[in-house]
Amino acid sequence: MQICRFSNLQSFTAAIFLTLFATLPTQQMFAQLSDAFDDGDFTQQPAWSGTSAYFQVVTQQLRLSAPPINGQAYLSTPSHALEEGSWEIDLSLDFNPSATNYARIYLASDQSDLSGPLNGYFIQAGGAADDVSLYRQTGLVITKVIDGQDGLLNQTAVTLSLKATRDANGLWQLFSALGSSPSTLEGTVTDEVILSAEYFGVSCVFTATRSDKFHFDNFIVTGHVVTDKTPPLLSDIEVLSSKTLSLTFSENLDQTSAQTPGNFSLESNGEEPVSVMLQSDGRTIVLGFATEFVNGLPTKISVTGVSDLAGNNILPVQREFTFLEVMAPVAKDIILSEIFPDPSPKVGLPETEFVELLNRSHHPFSLKNWSLTDGSSVTVLPSKILLPGDYIVLASPNLILTQVQNVIYLANFPSLNNSADDLVLKDDHGLTIDSVHYSDTWYGDDDKKQGGWSLEIIDPDNLCSEAQNWTASDDPSGGTPGRPNSVLASKPDLTGPKLLGAVPASANELLLIFDEKLTKVLPAVPNFKIEPSVEVARVSFIDASLTRVNLALTSPLQPGTDYTLTVSNAQDCTGNSMAETRLSLGLPEVADSLDVALNEILFNPRPTGTDFLEIVNVSNKYFNLKNWTVANREEGVVKNAKVISTTDFLLKPGAYLVLTVSADILKGEYPLSVEENFLEVPALPSWSDDEGSVALLDDTGLLIDHFSYTKNLHSPFIKNDEGVSLERISLDVPAYVPTNWKSASSTIGFATPGYVNSSAVPSLLWDESAVQVTPSVFIPSLGQPDFTQIHYAFAQGGFVANVKIFDLQGHRIKTIANNEILGTEGFFRWEGDSDSGDKARMGPYMVWFEIFDGDGKVTTFRKEVVVAAKF
Incomplete structure (x- = not known):
């Protein structure tokens, strides 16, 4: 059967192709494949393979002769033609093609099996669009690159001549001629995704009624392999061990150049590998070195002189790698080094909370499955290596921290309380690596604690101190996430822990509060003694901060009894021992009005100073000041109440207590003051320089004492009352009596915070x-x-x-x-x-x-x- 061809020189062309194919020693430039099936056989010259039982040659045509089933059949033969390629095929379909009956001509394929995953190009005749189109196949992904005319093949039977060409620049053209019609350009495209070919072939997808109605003839394929002009690239580097690297390249390599040790060297010391082995895939080289890589230290390897199979030399390249031998962490290897709980109002940093971690050890650690919790929520960290000396920032994904390196955004990031919170960092085995109980009192600056500034650790090597080792950032932006803290300084812990207080949490439990973290191993029960004798049954930490200890008692404490607690052999977490310490305590009782007296007030401080209020326990009872308040009282109405303490605080009988927002400033203004009687509070009520009021209330709101003042209560001999406190003369006379208040004496510095007033009535008479x-x-x-x-x-x-x-x-x-x-x-x-x-x-x-x-x-x-x- 004669079919319309693209050239009237068909016979001459076919003959010359066959002649050249037989005489040339290479297939690079001329006909690589020509088969008109004149010999009645497809098993030789050239040899086709595949589902051979489904094909036969009938009347000098290749015909599908499959059983009446739904299926797919293919044949392929070797062909490397791609660059400057040309493919001509005659095709007859004795039916109207459809989505279930169509033919494919594979112009190029890297696999002989055309029924599975492969990389190549094919022409499809038929399908849902009844068209002739060019496709690219990558694995099992099929992409149409030239979309032919829809409906072209919508006929009861199809006789078709096809031709495709590709030039040296990857420009494809697709032609079709239907029956005796002239050839038509279906489209053009430039596509260089696939650059090699191994096979040419045909594939038929059919149903049972079409299993013998596909005919192929007059295959003519010319072209040559794509010229490789691209040098190989180093695509991947993997550390296999402390002495072994694996380098993977973008293409197969020349074995001699790939196994030359001098083509590889470490930048750090110029060391060349002692062994070089090209792997069986032809693209991977394994290098062995005599010296171990430094754990956690980034190292560069240089590669030169390596060439591909076409002789293209790699451009000299350097790549960095890091050998990581992950170690099991111990406590404080990684620490919380910066906390940003209150980002508003904005100073410079984005308004998003964050926590910064610092690896202060000499080992790298994997943070995979580590956790951070504030007690109410837990977030789990992803896979991340933290190198020695490096910082990493943990933050909420709500807002991006611009210009901050090494950030992990966590969907379940804990909500940090502005005033105080507990943060605990644990490794993937649940071991506590670090914990911090922070407070806004740590800022040491009334303005900065209002928001926009982070808390930074001062000395990362001071492992026990908390409040003393943290302060507000000095960086103009408000913090230093991901980089060294602005307040870094050496502040070693050389002293033992101090017992700040002992408060009965109940009649059978005693809460001990220390100024820094203790070692995890608490002193034995005999190191805690209570007189009059009350035996201690058990000693334990209350929380992960390791600063609060609970003593469980075998018998209850009695009201109205003064007890003495003696503690010995306690150590902080760096091993500093505490001197034997004695504290007085008693079971807290309910206060009555006037049990605690207002005793001294400074309402007009110097510009460099700060307000304070002094109270005195004039009863013989102990009081827990937790949730007591100081307020203004105007016309019998309490206003502007401020909490004295949100934690347990015991006020002993006869004790003086000074409430101030800054103990350091107050001590600096009045050097004679007794600092151990100071209590820093978050805030005090507003007190005018001219007149005002003070009220003291217990945790139930009961009014304990109150006082209204004016500046006229000061001595007439004082020309400037800035920095001069008003002192109560007699604790037996009510505070609200104006004549019971006097200016503090100039001889003691105009105030007596923390001790007996200079204006207090003495025991001596005036004679x-x-x-x-x-x-x-x-x-x-x-x-x-x-x-x-x-x-x-x-x-x-x-x-x-x-x-x-x-x-x-x-x-x-x-x-x-x-x-x-x-x-x-x-x-x-x-x-x-x-x-x-x-x-x-x-x-x-x-x-x-x-x-x-x-x-x-x-x-x-x-x-x-x-x-x-x-x-």
Whole structure:
């Protein structure tokens, strides 16, 4: 049967192709395949293979002769034609093609089996669109690259001539000629995804009624293999062991160049491999080195001189790799180093909470299946290697941390409380690696704790201290996520832990609070003693912070009894031992009004200072101040209440307690203050410089004591009341009585935070003995003592004093005090010198001590003192 061809030179072309094929030593440039089935056989010249039983040659045509079933049949024969390729085929279908009956001509395939996954190109005649189209197949993925005219083959029978070409640049053209019609260009496309060919073939998809109605004839294929001009690429590097690397390249390699040791070297020391082996896949090289790679340290390997099978040399390349021998972590190998619980208002960082981890060890660790929890929610970390000295940031995915390196975004990231929270980091076996109980008091800055600033650890090697080792970031952006902290400094822990308090949680339980983390092994029960004797049954930690210890008692504590707790042999987590410590405690009771008294207030601090309020337990009972409040009270209504403590805090009978937002500032303003009686509070009520009110309430809201003040309660002799506190004169007189308050004495620095007031009523009465000189005879510079003290004690404070020294002729030789405001008691000191700086002569002198009050009443005391000398 004659079929319309693309050229009237068909016979001549076929003959010349066959001739050249027989005479040329290579198939690179001319006919690689031509088969018109004139010999009545498809098993040789060329040899076709596949589902051969389903095909036969009938009247010099290749015909599908499959049994009447639904199926697929194919034949293929070797062919490398692709670049500058041309494929011509005649096809007859004795039916109307459909989605279940169609033919494919595989122009190029890397597999002989055309029924499975392969890489290549094929023409499909038929299908749902009844068209002729060109497809690319990658594995099992089929992509149409030239879409032919739809409906072209919608005929009862089809006689078709097909031709496809591909030039050296990957430009494809597809032609078809239906019956005796002229050839038509179905389309063009440039496609260079697949660059090699191994087989040419045909495939038939059929139903039972079409199993013998496919005819093929006059195959002519020319072209040659695609010229390889691309050098190989190093596509992957894998560390197999501490001395072995695997390098994978983009294509098969020349064996000689691939196994030359000099083509590979480590940048760190120039070391070349001692063994090089090209693997059976032709693309992978395994290198063995004499020296072990440094664990966790990034290393670069250089590759040169390696070529592919076409002789293309690789461009010199360097690739980094890291050998990681993952170790089991111990506590504190990785620490929480930065916490951002309150991102609003924004300072510079994005408004999203985060936690930063630091690997402070010398080993890399895999964080896979580690967990971070705040007690209410748990987030599990993904696979990630954290190298020695590296930081990683854990954050919520709600907002991206721009310009921050090494971030893991966690969908279940814990919500961090602004004021305080517990954070615990555990490894994949549940071992606690680090924990922090942070508080907004750690900022040490009232402005920064309002939001926008992170908390940073100061010394990562200080493993026990918490509050003392954290502070607000100094970075202008508000924090340093993913990089060294702005406050880094050496702050080693060289002291043992301190027992801050002991509070009965119930009659049978005692809560001990330490200032830093203890070692996980607590002292044995005998190291905790309570007198009067109450035996301790069990000692245990309350939480993961390791700073709070519970003592379970065998018998209950009794109300109204003073107990003494002795603790010994406690150690912090770095091994520093605590000195034996004794604390007084008692079972907390319910407070009545006036059991605790307002005793001193500073409402107009200096610009560098801070407000404070002092209270005194005037009862014989112990009180737990947890959830007690300080507030304003206006016209009987409590306003602006501030919680004193959200945790247990025991106030002993007779104890003084100073409430302040900054203990450091207050101590700096008043050096004589007793700091151990300070309690830092999150906030105090607003107190005006002119007038205001103070109210103390217990945890039920019961009013314990209250007081309203005005600046007029200060001494009239004070010209500037900034930094001057008001002190309660008598604890027996109600606080709301205005005359029961006085300005603090100038002789003690204008305030007495943490100890007895300078204006408090003393035990001495006001008589001539109110002023005493001790000793009355002294020797300046050489005596023991070499000075004298002029003591005073009055029934009330607030007097203004002038103190001077006169000789027997009435000459003033020394002014000791000039308009000094006095407390109720105190002293002045004279060292036997004169105003000119000279030493006073030997002999008797008079101490002239004059006081006057706000009404102008003046009282004078005269006392004798003698300056002696040694002979």
